[in-house]
Amino acid sequence: MFGGRSWGLFLHVAILVLAIFLPAQLLAASPAPGSPAQHDARHDHCVASGSSQASFQDAVRTARWECEDKSYSLVPGRTLLKFDLDPQAEQPRFLITRRTQLSRLQIQVIDSDGSRRDVSYRYDEMQPAMAGGFIKARLPALTDSSRQVIVGMDEVTSLMTLQQAYLAPGDPGDNEAGHDLLLLLAALCGMLLMPLLFNAAFYRVLREPFVLWHTALTISLMLTIIVNSGLSMHMVALSLSDLSRMTTIVFGLSVAAGGMFAHSFIEADRLNPVIRKALPWAALASLLISFAHANFPFVLRPWQSGIYYLCYLPILILYISVLVDALRRGSRAARFQLVGWLPLLGVGIIRIVSQFAPGLEPTDAMTLFYVGCVFEVLATTLGVTDRFMALKDQRDRARTEAQMLERLSERDTLTGLYNRRVLEERFAALRAEGFTTLALLDLDDFKSINDTFGHGVGDDVLRTVAKAMEPDADTIVVRMGGEEFALLLRGRNAHARAELRRTALTRIVARDVAVDRPVTASMGVIEVPIDAMPDAKFDTLYRRADVLLYEAKAAGRNKMLMERIQAFKHGHPPQPGRRAA
Known part of the structure; x- marks a missing residue:
């Protein structure tokens, strides 16, 4: 399914994409106030903090602003942001920030004459922005004399909400680029439907659990794209609280479905049993972590975001260990997992590092996440298809072998060849498959070998003769008993191929067995096409080949005598044609 060159090309493309996106995302985690999200957006702001118990007006009046060396913290109950307005620029209409839980948002506009206008929002009273992962809150009415906007955020749960807040004249996703991104993400979700159709077809043939887990993984990734992007606004009406919970x-x-997919997908002997047993526990832990963080965002609010990412760190390490161990053990499935997981593992690393590394702003690396979704689904779908074909081949081979064993289940214990009873039982079926030439071969004066060298050497001779007969797809070799063998052949020049085996055994026995005389054989061959004798019985053809065999012996031994039954001609019985060698 996936040859070495194709695999190498796929891996090189994956590495190239990662080489481009990983540094870009890490750079995006650094503060970059000079990169506005849209034209006339206001990112520069000052920061102050205070208690959420004080009134908003008092907090603004007593605020101690940090405008140069800003520090953000979730410990205070309220954080204030001050934006200075440019009278020459287009006036902003919205506050835009990251979509994370907070209890209240308050906004105050201050004019040049000192007049003020306020507006206050509960979290669910704000609106999701068309730009994925952002929310927007309409500002109080601004005038030409408006000079400052003060924003108060109470009980913020993520530093990204503070650090990535800005003022904008419109929805950052409501533009041509934003619409193109939504179309691209919609196409990606449409693409994710194809693996679901494949899985439905695969599961009808192979009732393997990894197909179900791959389905769950695909659905969860599709939902993740929808709730993290502006697509959710066009598909379902959800409150911001519900949308935030669903996102988490x-x-x-x-994460859980990816772990369970790896648990069932990687080959049984290609992953450390301890690591494999840890995967279901990691999947369960992922569900519990996300459920707790989604439903109880304010329990340990100042530290909860950090705890959340720290809890995922062991899971991230485990998943990396899965890849390393499986690849080290030669897992074919892990190659597909490597391509699928690398971008998403990169997302996890970026999120954790940016959360705790000094000098970096927390980021969710959504661009790399979307790329990772594509890689994950494509790579794992190829992996599932590859495994499907491999398992199908294994089952087909097993079925074929079982059928062959059922047909040819009894073998001669000395030589390993099929025995006479099997040939008799399956003779009609084998003729229907084209085996129309029967050759009987008997070793000449074999009794003298047993008498002179002993039965052990005689057994060696018989085993060597069996090897010299070289059974293949067009030649079935049977030990009829004693020193007599039968060959059932199909295809062109069947009698000539039988004769080559007869003449070769003398040379092979002389080479492999310590006897001081040549071991020869006589053979009778009868070729009976299906159209000549459609209902030919084994006993009939065997008796005729046996006659030819002993005529060959009577003619001096070490000979082959062959007879071909010609096809019926109108008004005439089948005619034998004889040939000696």
Whole structure:
């Protein structure tokens, strides 16, 4: 399914994409106030903090602003952001920030004459932005004399909500680029439907659990894309609280489904049993972590985001260990997992590092995440298809071997060849498959070998003769008993191929067995096409070949005598044609 050159090309493309996106995402985690999300957006702001118990007006009046060396913290109950307005620029209409839970958002506009206008929002009273992962809150009415906008956020649960807040004249996703991105993501979700159709077809043939887990993984990734992007606005009406909860929960589902897929997909002997047993526990832990974080965001609010990412760190390490161990043990499935998991593992590493590394702003690396979804689904779908074909081949081979064993289940214990009873039982079926030439071969004066060298050497001779007969797809070799063998052949020049085996055994026995005389054989061959004798019985053809065999012996031994039964001609019985060698 996936040859070495194709695999190498696929891996090189994956590495190239990672080489481009990983540094870009890490750079994106660094503060970059000079890169506005849209034209006339206001990113520069000052920061202050205070208690959420004080009134918003008092907090603004007593605020101690940090404008140069800003530090953000979730410990205070309230964080204030101050944006200075440019009278020459287009006036902003919205506050845009990351979609994470907070209890209240308050906004105050201050004019040049000191007049103020306020607006306050509960979390669910704000709106999701068309730009994925962002929310927007409409500002109070601005005038030409408006000079500042003060934003107060109470009980913020993520630093990204503070660090990535800005003012904008419109929805950052409501533009041509944003619409193109939504179309691209919609196409990606449509593409994810194809593996679901494949899985439905695969599961009808192979009732393997990894097909179900791959289905769960694909669905969870599709849901993750929908709830993290602006697509959710066009598909379902959800409150911001529900959308935030779903975002966290479906991420946990994706991690859990990915782990369970690896648990059932990687070959049984290609992964350390301890690591394999840990995967279901990791999947369960992912579900519990995401459920707790989604439903109880304010329990340990100042530290909960950090705890959340720390809890995923052991899972990330385990998944990396799965790849390393499986690849080290030569797992073919792990190659597909490597391509599928690398971008998403990169997302996990970026999120954890940016959360805790000094000097980096927390980021969710959504661009790399979307790329990772494509790689994950494509790679694992190819892996599932590859495994499907491999398992199908194994089952087909097993079925074929079982059928062959059922037909030819009894073998001669000395030589390993099929015995006479099997040939008699399957003779009609084998003729129907084209085996129309029967050759009987008997070793000349074999009794003298047993008498002179002993039965042990005689057994060696018989085993060597069996090897010299070289059974293949067009030649079935049977030990009829004693020193007599039968060959059932199909295809062109069947009698000539039988004769080559008869003449070769003398040379092979002389080479492999310590006897001081040549071992020869006589053979009778009868070729009976299906159209000549459609209902030919084994006993009939065997008796005729046996007659030819002993005529060959009577003619001096070490000879072959062959007879071909010609096809019926109108008004005439089948005619034998004889040939000696």
